[in-house]
Amino acid sequence: MLKRAGKVFLDFLFPIACLGCGRDDYYFCPDCAKKLDLYLNNSCFYCGARTFLGQTCVRCGEKYALDQVLAFGYFSCSLLEKIIYELKYQSVFLVSRDLAGAMFNAGQIKEFLKKDKKNILVPVPMSKSKERKRGYNQAGILARDLGKVSGNYVCQELLLKKQERKTQMKIKSRKQRRENVENVFEVRREELSRKPELIGKNIILIDDVITSGATLESCAVVLKRAGFKRVSGLAAARAGYQKN
């Protein structure tokens, strides 16, 4: 908490400037957001078949728990990479405000998040020890800000990450990535018994970067086991994927 307060304080101490153009008062200004190459959410995340707003196709739907996956931009875009780096390691809370605003203004994501009483935004959790070390979970901050701009309900405590393994981005093969995250996430039963109305809502998992999708998928698996019918994922950037 102290760490967090200190970082918020730093936001005020140093004048902020857009990471793209240097303009005051933003980390990611609306003009730079407009120029960003948006990820085209028009195919099944798993096989690439054409689908609407990143929905999983019927065939992949039999194998995978995620019903829909959307991303805002490409991690290979240097501006977006910088923004996510700031969000992760510099903990500048205003970065999240600007990023969430830009994401919500992107047509496809707005359509996807359109205030729906059935949507619940759930950040991909970090293990508690890692979160304590960093002072915050960047996916949680992003989910909170996406909830603010979209009017969707945010549930920060629905998922729990049991232990920290290797960082996903450092692992090359898809299979190893899947094994790395299997059984790492858990639905917090006490949260569900406190809020039984959550069951029956559409879960939208929020993360900063999606690579193989293994992390989101393993969250989706435990959520479906717990009774949720529809689970989607939304990330600020897709990595390991080159635009054609």
Ligand SMILES: [Zn+2]
């Ligand atoms: Zn700018």
Ligand SMILES: [Zn+2]
């Ligand atoms: Zn498919």
